[in-house]
Amino acid sequence: MPSQEHMKAALQAYVDGFNAGDPAAVVALFADDATIEDPVGKPPITGREAITEFYAGNVASGAKLSLDTPVRGSHGNVAAMAFTVEMPNMRIRVIDVMTFDEDGLISEMRAHWGSTDVES
Numbered sequence: 001m002p003s004q005e006h007m008k009a010a011l012q013a014y015v016d017g018f019n020a021g022d023p024a025a026v027v028a029l030f031a032d033d034a035t036i037e038d039p040v041g042k043p044p045i046t047g048r049e050a051i052t053e054f055y056a057g058n059v060a061s062g063a064k065l066s067l068d069t070p071v072r073g074s075h076g077n078v079a080a081m082a083f084t085v086e087m088p089n090m091r092i093r094v095i096d097v098m099t100f101d102e103d104g105l106i107s108e109m110r111a112h113w114g115s116t117d118v119e120s
Contacts, residue, residue, distance in 0.1 A: 002104040004073030010106065011071040011081050011098060018065050023055035031105040038111035063087045077101075091119040 002010075010029050017025030030051055035044040038054075045054050068082040077100045085092040092113055099108040 001077050001102065002100045004079070006104050007073050007077075007079035007098070007100055008071045010100070010104070011079055011096075014098075014106075015065045015067060015081070015083065018055075018059060018063075021059055023052065023059040026055045026059070027052050029106050030109075031101050031103070031107045034105070034107050034109070036109045036111075038109065039113050040110050061087060068093070089120060093117040093119075 014026055014029055017023075017029075027048065030048070032048050033046070034048075034051060035046045036051060036054060037044045045051060064086045065083050066086065068084055071079060071081045073079050078097060079100070080095060080097045082093075082095045085094060094117065095112040097110045097112065098106045101107040
């Protein structure tokens with residue numbers, strides 16, 4: 001099981017890679033068979049190809065992420081972060097919950113946000 005330190009570092013690397021405009025750095029944090037549910041309630045995106053396309057589009061949008069609080073670990077294989085997505089003319093407040101596999105890669109990402117978390 002990955003350590004809290006590993007999971008926290010991975011989530012910081014996620015934010016840093018996204019903000020650097022490097023979707024490949026973000027995708028490298030995920031397992032090949034990972035799933036993304038963004039937002040929770042939408043059908044999951046599954047597999048490296050779909051995840052690569054998802055992050056390429058999001059990074060290309062010009063969105064930037066800023067942590068609202070420090071990344072949180074757990075006594076298990078899950079970590080979470082509260083952050084704000086800043087885009088031209090829009091802000092979304094999000095909590096991502098990431099589950100890690102035995103190799104320390106993200107196996108599941110679930111983004112918690114709803115319509116009342118979006119500001120124009």
